């Protein structure tokens with residue numbers, strides 16, 4: 001099949017590459033000339049394991065190409081995916097200006113039947129809006145619209161796409177349903193065929209549910225701290241129940257990233273506009289926002305509420321490991337707050353430092369772990385990068401000024417940390433102090 005993908009962010013790029021890798025001819029379109037020039041040479045603007053090799057492979061095998069010219073992508077396309085950003089507006093609503101602009105451009109050039117699919121996460125009703133725009137600009141209705149939301153996670157995007165657990169396909173016509181079902185056949189996955197509105201809703205409901213699991217376990221963690229229980233064991237005990245499941249019960253400093261924060265607020269807005277107060281999701285957001293600041297309370301508790309002049313090593317800036325994406329990362333709130341409180345912050349992230357500097361003014365990001373922890377009064381872990389787990393804790397103790405670790409991601413066992421002589425404060429688990 002010939003596929004055109006408009007927008008080469010995470011979603012456009014990864015889905016474009018994966019559609020081409022399963023045998024389709026794919027043209028990826030973006031307005032950003034510099035980005036397209038780099039992509040043509042196989043240079044990837046984001047850090048995503050495996051992506052660069054797969055892009056190069058598919059360029060070399062003549063299935064994948066990049067352009068800024070939408071007409072080039074539309075020319076022979078059977079299916080066109082809209083995969084541009086839908087960032088939050090000030091009030092939490094999804095900003096549809098990029099989706100609408102693409103719909104308008106498609107309408108200007110549409111001269112043969114195509115299935116136009118929204119892959120971006122969009123409020124219910126957007127498919128209809130895209131249809132109206134294309135029909136009014138093109139002056140005809142020789143096309144079908146569809147919704148095919150994306151469920152990939154950053155950091156494991158290729159794996160998630162190639163091994164997708166389901167493809168949600170929302171259509172208005174049988175023909176569009178057949179085309180998209182055929183396109184997804186090589187993924188050998190569960191197909192959920194439905195109407196456009198339901199497909200749009202599935203995406204928000206899925207993200208809001210996952211965010212709810214995280215805020216739920218974080219509240220359980222907060223209670224665990226008060227009553228002397230261990231949240232990791234509570235989660236383990238809950239997770240064996242198939243109805244609950246083990247996933248997304250990792251307590252910590254809460255969720256960040258480009259999706260959960262914006263999609264939970266968008267769902268509250270979608271419900272509100274329809275006259276419904278989505279109380280659970282509103283509270284999920286509030287719990288999440290408060291949770292990140294627990295780390296500051298824990299740090300202040302060790303230093304009698306005075307962080308001034310303390311050298312604090314911050315490990316991890318990205319919102320999760322294996323990505324350089326800084327969108328809504330807890331570090332954006334936490335690093336400036338530590339600095340405001342007089343702390344001298346030395347931060348290290350294996351890949352996100354450059355992006356972090358753009359969003360955290362005055363950030364002192366050093367180039368390796370050693371430089372961050374040298375003579376630190378305390379180490380604060382914000383991202384669960386595997387390499388932090390592999391740190392030599394005996395050697396670390398020799399390097400830092402005081403053996404104090406505040407762990408926002410529960411990376412180590414409290415008992416082991418105590419035996420090693422650390423003051424170790426994590427989330428929802430017993431505080432231990434092994435200092436002499």
Ligand SMILES: NC(=O)c1ccc[n+]([C@@H]2O[C@H](COP(=O)([O-])OP(=O)(O)OC[C@H]3O[C@@H](n4cnc5c(N)ncnc54)[C@H](O)[C@@H]3O)[C@@H](O)[C@H]2O)c1
Pocket residue numbers: 006007008009010011012029030031032035083084085086098101102119120121122150151152153154258259
């Ligand atoms: N990032 C994720 O992990 C993820 C996962 C699932 C769903 N989503 C959803 O997918 C959508 C895209 O997210 P993203 O993170 O890939 O976005 P992004 O903001 O990283 O990238 C969007 C791209 O679209 C391009 N663009 C904007 N207007 C354009 C136009 N008129 N023509 C051509 N290109 C244009 C931009 O230049 C940019 O490269 C969002 O709705 C998001 O909620 C994202």
Ligand SMILES: O=c1ccn([C@@H]2O[C@H](COP(=O)(O)OP(=O)(O)O[C@H]3O[C@H](CO)[C@@H](O)[C@H](O)[C@H]3O)[C@@H](O)[C@H]2O)c(=O)[nH]1
Pocket residue numbers: 121150151152153154155207210214247248249250251252253254255256257258259260263319320
């Ligand atoms: O048990 C957990 C699991 C995750 N997180 C945090 O939750 C955030 C999001 O993590 P994750 O879901 O792995 O990353 P994303 O790349 O944001 O992916 C989510 O958002 C995407 C965009 O919509 C969806 O496509 C994915 O299915 C959905 O998992 C990160 O800050 C994690 O640290 C926790 O705190 N505890």
